[in-house]
Structures are given as structure tokens and as C-alpha cells.
Amino acid sequence: MAKSRASIRDVARESGVSLTTVSLILNKNDQRISDPTRQRVLQAMERLAYTPSRLARGLPNRRANTLAVLVPALQNAFADVYFGEIISGIYEAAATRGYRILLEVARREYVRRKEYITLLDDCSVDGIFFIGATAEHRWLKDLDGSDRPVMIVNNHFKQWALNWVACDYPQAGRLAADRLVDLGHRRIGHICGPSDLVETSRELTEAFVGRLAERGVRLGSSMIVEGKFLVDIGKLACDELLARDPGLTAIFASNDKMAIGAYQSLRAHGRQPGVDVAVIGCDDIPNAALTEPPLSTIRLNFFEVGATSCRALLDMIEGKIDADSKPYHERTPVSMVTRGSCCEAASIVSA
Amino acid sequence: MAKSRASIRDVARESGVSLTTVSLILNKNDQRISDPTRQRVLQAMERLAYTPSRLARGLPNRRANTLAVLVPALQNAFADVYFGEIISGIYEAAATRGYRILLEVARREYVRRKEYITLLDDCSVDGIFFIGATAEHRWLKDLDGSDRPVMIVNNHFKQWALNWVACDYPQAGRLAADRLVDLGHRRIGHICGPSDLVETSRELTEAFVGRLAERGVRLGSSMIVEGKFLVDIGKLACDELLARDPGLTAIFASNDKMAIGAYQSLRAHGRQPGVDVAVIGCDDIPNAALTEPPLSTIRLNFFEVGATSCRALLDMIEGKIDADSKPYHERTPVSMVTRGSCCEAASIVSA
């Protein structure tokens, strides 16, 4: 038994054909080989337990058949539902098209050395996803307008021309506004995300306020409080809103965690969420269905965002989309999930 | 400007040396090149913005400088603190030694096609980690006794000879037993994990019961209830224990989630955890410090398990450990974290 694995040459020798023939058979697209020959070669492969080397395969056309996912260097980035779902979606789409996923963390050193550029330049990877990117990540400007196959997942930036795929946050804002107005709410509070860093968060708020206005409900800026997507912050924000308008009948939070924080605040103020005050969240995290009352929310399909952005990036890489033209933009659909927490305004006895 | 990137040949030409010389300089270990030459070459690299291709580099010696992490196809494997911490540890250790991390999910098709073998055979990867592996994953026997660079993280198997690194669960069991006995507890319940699937879980229980026995406390099998590591299950298990011995004064759960479940059960039975019944968990998940009362627990450093297993695997790959000999085994240290939930037995007024 030979120490080293069989190569394409061994297969060629074993089946008495040229190595070109074997290669052609390997890349099934080419139909120039007769069936008998093909069979002979396939059998030889079988006998020799031949597996083509990815490394060698990538060399001639500089393709690694691998994509990288770059996540920010947060405490437990890998242990977060949000990132987890996006990565799962990317993985799924990549796997079905024969690509692998490389994991990279944007540590300080990593960014300083511009490793995300090296990654592409040294042929380790055919494209990169950036997840959890915010306007704070100034170094993204390195990629501004470049034709490198790079995709921002679930955010975008006015200042840099980059490809992105994100949930349809404007639509999410409109859905929440419509629902609250339909239920008769007029005195509404909104807990928004950090609009200066996260463009999608700004969109959401803008669309929400805009649609309310269209339907005749004016939401003053005093009834919009900003928070950084955490439960505790949601609680504080809601405290603030209640202080500003004790008579509010509904709250829309930009993510579920803050909505859950709002629950806590409401209870602390003797209000029952879903009875005294309607609450709508956004994201539909697994926990949303388990709260008491179950949280009505806008479902953002993060898995889908991951999968969609992956398909788009692969299309660019494989030349199915003209990458040289404009940056690629796409929004994935969102939907309203009605659970117990959004009651009618009419039923509320005003304070 | 040339369309394609600079290659090692371009650098050689630019600096007037042979390509061998450039290669030697690239692989810094070789000191045969004089300093002036080295400088000249380095400057040429700089001028040409040269980045060596990983693909081409790996080809001659069949090294991808990449490791794969294989996770089970669970609902949200990537969104779990446990996996997240291990992966972070692996990532850290791999990055400092110049290796990349590939993510793989052990889906049904993936396993059927033995892709984890292909991965190594096609030179995509130099080694593989299996995390979340249990005895249910029968296909692990494919690797039994093989000299492939494969590492089981935080579990092991009697039936298969495989490399593994895991937390020192026996020590964890002894620490918990000692602590409870020291505090005067004699009537103790234990919620264990699925011992038939997870060997480390069996070890933990065995060591816990063994040490109790050594110290004169007999824990009958009726006071050991098995559960699958979830909060709800912990609650049910604790209900069961309370039914079997309403006078128990302490509970040791094999993981923190189940300990938190036990809290719920205790409260439902009018017992206050940390006051009426001592509770010790295991893992030290982030949430453990935030429960009321804060959970005393055995700290298992999952990040460290990941990092340690990675260092070991790399040593094997790089030949620093004789891989042909025995499978590699190592246990990483654990420690007791004392918080509010483990009270003295003496203070408890027996029911």
C-alpha cells in the first residue's frame, strides 16, 4: 500500500487513459468522454479510493471554494442567537453549492493587519461576509467601491458603497405602525436602536414614524427613546417613556430583548403588558413565544438573511451577477406575528 | 498594471535572486540567507504588495493550515454558549499558531457521505474537532484507532480509541461532594446527565457518589435522577427527588441549567434554594451569577477546553506529539465557585 494517497495520475495510469481524461470526468460538465471510458475511469477511482485534492483543484483557477464569515470580537459572538442563525443560513446556502465556511474574528490585530484583505488575496477564500458590522467599524471603508466579493449581512451604510442584504426593516416599521393604528392606539412610545451606528435600525424607526404620520398619528421625538438592544436598556427606556407620557397605550420596541425589558418596566409601574399597554417587539427570537403574555412581534428571518446573502455572494463570485456594476442590495421579507401582547386601545381604561 | 497578483517568481525577478531564495526567506526558519539579500527581497515584496498564496503553499506538503470544527446538527448549535465558548477557545489557539477554522455541521447527508473523512483526504483540512459528540454518533467508530488527526472535545468513549480533551469531571464531582459534606449535608439528591450517551457525565456522577461514600455518605440510586441538561428537565427531576425524600437538604445538578430548573421546583414546593436546600450546579454559565440566589457551581472552563484541545491537535499534526502511539487524553482543571446557593446543613430546620 502506497503511503500517500492516490492522485489523478494514478487513476489515469490504472485506467489506461490520459490524466486530462480523468480531469474531464471529474468536472462532469464536459461530455466529450464516451461512456465505456467514463465507466472504466470511475471504477479505477473506486478501486484506488481516489479523492481529488481541493488544494490542487483550487490552484489553477485560484478558487478556494470557501467563504469566510467575519464576526466582531464581542464577548461571546459565537454564542449569540442572532449570529448563530445568520451563520446557519450562510452555512446552509454555501453547503448546497459546494462551498465551505471559514470562521474569522475581527480582533484588533486582525483588523490592523487588514487580514480580511489578505484572506482574499492569498486565495484562502473566494468571498467574505461581515456580520454584526456597524458604522463604528471604520475600516470597512477599505472595501468601499472595491470589486472584492464582500457582503455586509443585515446592515448597510450610506457612506460606503458595499454589497448588502438585510431584512426589510422599513416594512417591519410599517407593519408595526399599521397594526397599532388598526387597534386604535394613538398615544404610542417607541424604543429604537442606536440609529447612528446601525442604519437598519434608523430605517425601522423612520418607517414606523412615517407610517404613523401617514395614518394621522404624530409621534413626537420625545416619545422615542434610544437603547442598545439589551433587556436592561429596554427596561430603562420604558421607564423613561412612562415618565414622559403616563397615558401611553402602546409601545413598539426595535428588538424583542428590549420589548421584554419593557414588560419588566410596565409591571414595575403596575401596568400589565398586553392588557394595560400593547407591546410589539421585533426579531421574533425563540424566547418571544415563551414570555407572559407571549410577545407580538415582527418576524425577521435571520436564517433567511444569511442564506439569501450567501446566494447573492456566490452569484457574484461565479459571475452570474455582474459584480463590476453597482453594489448589490436586497431586502428579505418580514411578517407580523400576532401573539398575546398587542391588545386593542379601546379596551384600555385611560389612566 | 498586471491583472493578476504578484507571484514568488515576480519577487525573485524584481530582486534579482532565485525563487528558491525567496521561498527560503518566506519560511523564516531557514537562516541560510545573508542579511543584505534578505532585505533586498523583503523590499521587493513590499513594492509588489506580494502575498504568498495559501493554496499553492499547502500543495507541496499537503497542508491546508486549516482545522475543521464539526458540530452536531442541532437546532441552533451555533447559538449555544457551550459550543460558542469551545469554538472561541479553539479559534484563539488556532489563530495564534497561524491556522484557520472551518465550520462543518454533521447533517445526515454529511455523515452518510463520510465527508469528515473526505475533508482530511482532500487536503481541505489538517485536523478535525468534534464537539457535542455523544455515543449516539455511531459513525465515530470510522475513526476508531485510525491515526487521523481528530480530536473529541469534552467527551470520550470507552468503546472507541480516540483522542480527547475534556474538563476534569471526576474532580468536579469530588469538589461538589466535599463541599456538601463539609457543610454537613447527609441527605442529598443528585440530578445527573444522560450517562449512557455522555461518558463525562457518567464520570461526574460516579466521582460524586464515590467521594460521598468515601466520606461516609451513602447516596442510594433512588436519589439520583437523570435528565437531559435542560431547565425544564431539571425542574421535573427535582420534583421527583423531593417526592422520594422530602427531607433532603442538598442537591447537586450536573449542569447549571438543570440547577436553575431545580430552583423552580424547590420554590414550587415552598422551599427556598440556598436557605432551605443547598444547590450546587456545574458549568458556571454566564447566567449562574445572575440567578437569585447566585448559583454555587463547579466552574468548567469551556474556552480552555477548546484552546487546550486545539494545542494538542496542532502538536499532533506538527509531529510534536507522537500520534502513532496511543490516543491522546487530557483533562483540564475545574474549580469550585462559591456563591449564595450552598448553605450549611446545620442551619436547615428539618422538615
Added chain:
DNA sequence: GATCGCTGGTAAACTGTTTTACTAAAACGG
């Protein structure tokens, strides 16, 4: 003064694949 060993470097073979350009033989059309 021939031999030895060291220093600094090079030529050429090798890794395992893809791809382009070519050819021999068979089939076909008029």
C-alpha cells in the same frame, strides 16, 4: 598544496489539478 567544511545561494524536480490547443479516427455530405 590538496582536503575539508562552511557559507550563501541556485537549478530542477515535485505537489495535483485545470485548461488550451492539438490530433487521429470515424462519420458524413455531395
Added chain:
DNA sequence: CCGTTTTAGTAAAACAGTTTACCAGCGATC
């Protein structure tokens, strides 16, 4: 029967590195 396609296949040049074996020049040794 001759020229043209078509079919089935091949040789050789990439791809971008590593590695082995070798060599010229030089000072030291005997």
C-alpha cells in the same frame, strides 16, 4: 472518393509555491 465535421481523447503548459541536491568560493587544517 475526397474534403469537412464531429468525436474521443491527449500533450503540455499553466497555477504558486516547497524541497532536495548540488555548487562555487573561501578560509582553515594537516
